[in-house]
Amino acid sequence: MRSVVFVLLPGVHLLDLAGPAQVFGTAADHGHPYRLRYVGERATVPSAQGLPLTAETAWPALDPADLVLVPGWRSPTARGGPRLGEAWEARLRAHHAAGGTVASVCSGAQALGRAGLLDGRRFTTHHELQDELAARHPRATLVRDVLFVTDDRVVTSAGIASGIDLALHLLAARHGPALAARVARAMVVYARRNGHEPQASAMLRHRSHLDDTVHRVQDLIDARFAEPLPLATLATAAGVSERTLTRVFTRATGGLTPLRYQQRLRLERAEHLIGQGAMVETAARTVGFDDARMLRRLRARR
Structure with a gap:
């Protein structure tokens, strides 16, 4: 311990x-x-x-x-x-x-x-x-x-x-930021504040809301962001329709869809791996991309 x-x-x-x-x-x-x-x-x-x-x-x-x-x-x-x-x-x-x-x-x-x-x-x-x-x-x-x-x-x-x-x-x-997000939520620290680093985790940055349905979906995405997570799977886990999930998720996270949220988690994890010396292709596959092309596009877009 x-x-x-x-x-x-x-x-x-x-x-x-x-x-x-x-x-x-x-x-x-x-x-x-x-x-x-x-x-x-x-x-x-x-x-x-x-x-x-x-x-x-x-x-x-x-x-x-x-x-x-x-x-x-x-x-x-x-x-x-x-x-x-x-x-x-x-x-x-x-x-x-x-x-x-x-x-x-x-x-x-x-x-x-x-x-x-x-x-x-x-x-x-x-x-x-x-x-x-x-x-x-x-x-x-x-x-x-x-x-x-x-x-x-x-x-x-x-x-x-x-x-x-x-x-x-x-x-x-x-x-990992998933644990920090769960602890912050348990402590009712929803508005988790960032430090000086601009790349502070999206898991925490987009938790400053009180929508429990969205928190449950974020918990699932946080734990499995490297896996394929169809919207239908997330909606079933939340007990709502796909349309409702998209609407409440976008409203709670300031404009992100579940897919965009998942992509941000993948991007931030990949950036961390690259910063630790991993090759771009290796980092891309580790976080769930089929190859490095999508990762490069997301990095360029950011």
Whole structure:
């Protein structure tokens, strides 16, 4: 079982912590269990909202597949907030050096910066801290006014609720966007927000509606987008006519038919495979096209 280790500092914001914890906790309900662990330099960590939190004080043994996440804390400036001891900063560096992913929410980026993990990388943080952190870490590149940024297994997010977006993004990267869409829906996060990447998944981008019939059809397409899915098959699964399905699907997704939606999923998956070194022909067949011609047409059209 993979672990998510939350590093708690005094004054931690509850939503910075609870949002990602809820995402990874909900993933277990969909077949991807995570062990959630809460560590701190003190056994009791006061939160910004007054609720004391209990933490393990021993750093756990970690695998490169595990995630270490530093939630933010209440502090008007980066200079005046709490900080990790040098030994714990070294553990953040060691986990990343071993191939692990390190993430932060809001002012948690300060801990990553002090550990040297922002140098040479792009990052973001809460808009009120951007200028100060950029000045303190001139070797890092600040990306302003985005929800989250990923750079070489260092993932930073903006503030408070953006930790949910960050965690959903990490689920999508690890297990596929279909799982992230199911978790978002279970959490009633229908308006799943994108990060800085323009190619954020169509599975999530077109889920900002409340039509349960369309959600059920999208669930089916998400799980089987590489297979032939005739409109009649989708309509039967939804319990409506083909004409009704086309009408409600187009209205809910902002103009997409089920076929166009499926093609977007295939295109995005193919683009990912090509980005990982696959040949265009191989990527095309993997996502369900008979050959690369349709994939090339869709890429050119986009």
